[in-house]
Amino acid sequence: MRCPDSVIRSIEGVQSLESLEILTYPNNFLAKAAEPVTQIDGKLQKLIDNMAETMYLAPGVGLAAIQVNIDQSLLVYDIAPPEEDKELNVLINPKIFASEGSVVSENEGCLSVPEFRADVPRAEQVFVEAVDREGRPIHLEAKGFLAVVLQHEIDHLNGRLFIDRISTLKRQIYTRRMKKKIKHQS
Numbered sequence: 404m405r406c407p408d409s410v411i412r413s414i415e416g417v418q419s420l421e422s423l424e425i426l427t428y429p430n431n432f433l434a435k436a437a438e439p440v441t442q443i444d445g446k447l448q449k450l451i452d453n454m455a456e457t458m459y460l461a462p463g464v465g466l467a468a469i470q471v472n473i474d475q476s477l478l479v480y481d482i483a484p485p486e487e488d489k490e491l492n493v494l495i496n497p498k499i500f501a502s503e504g505s506v507v508s509e510n511e512g513c514l515s516v517p518e519f520r521a522d523v524p525r526a527e528q529v530f531v532e533a534v535d536r537e538g539r540p541i542h543l544e545a546k547g548f549l550a551v552v553l554q555h556e557i558d559h560l561n562g563r564l565f566i567d568r569i570s571t572l573k574r575q576i577y578t579r580r581m582k583k584k585i586k587h588q589s
């Protein structure tokens with residue numbers, strides 16, 4: 404088990420992993436398109452580690468930098484089952500260059516869209532180009548759950564949320580609920 408008290412660890416200086424704040428809808432930053440990463444340096448490596456920490460703590464299977472208020476084209480994911488060892492994957496400047504087929508991703512959810520899930524139309528298979536955290540080129544052919552995760556996260560980097568891909572009526576149910584909630588809090 405990963406120790407959740409990241410604050411204490413950073414004070415002790417053993418490890419400086421930080422859990423980052425995840426922006427939630429309707430924060431406008433989530434609608435912003437990310438800028439390409441131009442430099443893979445220590446600062447970026449630290450961001451990657453902190454994003455991974457944030458994703459595992461949430462817990463989630465994927466996280467795009469835009470969700471933690473950084474408009475860089477970068478995402479992390481790990482779809483290994485919880486009982487298995489962690490398998491962190493990092494994609495920098497990912498692009499879907501081809502897709503095939505169509506499926507409905509059932510009950511899709513998002514850390515930035517709390518308390519809501521919906522069935523989302525997705526491509527069945529995607530072909531993705533990116534570079535890893537060492538700057539080496541990656542070519543991925545993904546099907547099934549991984550294909551959905553990649554489409555979901557790459558959408559984030561293009562300023563899109565899964566609720567932008569469902570019917571207006573279903574989206575309105577959610578946005579009304581969120582507006583009511585925000586009103587109650589203020």
Ligand SMILES: [Zn+2]
Binds near residue numbers: 515559
């Ligand atoms: Zn998401």
